[in-house]
Amino acid sequence: TSVFMSNEALFQFLHSEIIQYVNSAETGESENGRCVSKLENMGFRVGQGLIERFTKDTPRFKDELDVMKFICKDFWTSVFKKQIDNLRTNHQGIYVLQDNKFRLLTQLSAGKQYMEHAPKFLAFTCGLVRGALSNLGVKSIVTAEVSVMPACKFQVMIQKM
């Protein structure tokens, strides 16, 4: 299990290196917005790549909800070593995925003064979900918000094509 642990740590360390680097490389007026969007795009491509390998031997999904359940269970477990704690939907194309202990936020210290950095720590994962869904034929917009750290919610809005 120590190999496994270490691999999890590898992802966490790499993820924070990327945030730091993107943050320092994007200078200019709207640097914060650009930083978040760069991270989101990286996540998108990684999500596409991962889901392609991951669903090679998975049977077709029967509907949109079935796809979302797969993201919350199998996909989330593969990346974050736990499932999404709560999935809700309005049955009109909006899904809310709640993670009560989101791995990539546990590195960030708790406290209000760090809340402003939260978007940077969520952007990659928003992209990851959007990329995974996209490769499964579901076009979406994914946003995230922190409630009480390290809990957070990802909102998926399905874009009808």
Add this chain to the structure above:
Amino acid sequence: TSVFMSNEALFQFLHSEIIQYVNSAETGESENGRCVSKLENMGFRVGQGLIERFTKDTPRFKDELDVMKFICKDFWTSVFKKQIDNLRTNHQGIYVLQDNKFRLLTQLSAGKQYMEHAPKFLAFTCGLVRGALSNLGVKSIVTAEVSVMPACKFQVMIQKM
């Protein structure tokens, strides 16, 4: 094992995203050198972090060779899912670690025309080794070269303090 596989893929995808991003962000005269050095520095910090978690329960090492063996076996396996294939030393502070199928090069297509990109694909790992060694009290310079893809050699020169 599919979770495990996916985690390995996650690292590979993230690694290539970082290379692409750093490559595009570093513009200027000596952009290639700067890109390599940024990647090396990221690897260094990730290596430091990983080894700290990884050697928490490991008994002290008896000498430098013992440390190098640990890097070649346990550390390499945790990151790259295989051991170093060959470790050689001149017993004067130079170690050559050969990996006959280096994971982060298998993504890069074979062929002479891609050889010029190889340094970018090795820089992060050079830093990773240097960071790991550094946290184990061994100061070093780590360089790498590709022989026939995806085989490569990492040369560690110990800096006596």
